[in-house]
Amino acid sequence: DAGITQSPRYKITETGRQVTLMCHQTWSHSYMFWYRQDLGHGLRLIYYSAAADITDKGEVPDGYVVSRSKTENFPLTLESATRSQTSVYFCASRVAGGLSYEQYFGPGTRLTVT
């Protein structure tokens, strides 16, 4: 039972390059989320998706693009990476409805933009 996985775990890229971070979950959770974690800012929501083909912006969406063609995958693309996008990125998922709003987080991707 793999749960939720992210790849790559570490990535170094140059300013201006496009980079895609992958997120895959095996639970068939409806909701998926992308956060970035920076010291002093906690976790900030970039984009989220309530279901396949439904995505919406979070608090800090500028410079990022997402898609969700399949329920289990939610890739995050930095179209033209900037140094300010150096961060640790976490993907999360949760079920829709029910009594629990618990989000399950992946292990994170540490991205460095040089």
Place this chain on the structure above:
Amino acid sequence: QQQVKQSPQSLIVQKGGISIINCAYENTAFDYFPWYQQFPGKGPALLIAIRPDVSEKKEGRFTISFNKSAKQFSLHIMDSQPGDSATYFCAVMEYGNKLVFGAGTILRVKS
């Protein structure tokens, strides 16, 4: 955009002591207030959560106290252990089923 203010930024507690972390939110939030725990190199994981229809929830050594009128809630860790050393995040549920997180508290429990 919901604002969540978490304090302190860092905390050092002796083994066996009580760790207290506080959070305050500004706007009317939905009915879910969780605390997440994160160990170095790992993703956050749900520790405990509360709904506003109760003022306190306890799970083992971890207790959430909730004050709806003051828009504040806190995490108490009783008998703190070195294994509790981690970063703790409070969060509030916002419209659209989104969580807004506090900035985090780095807890170190000295043995």
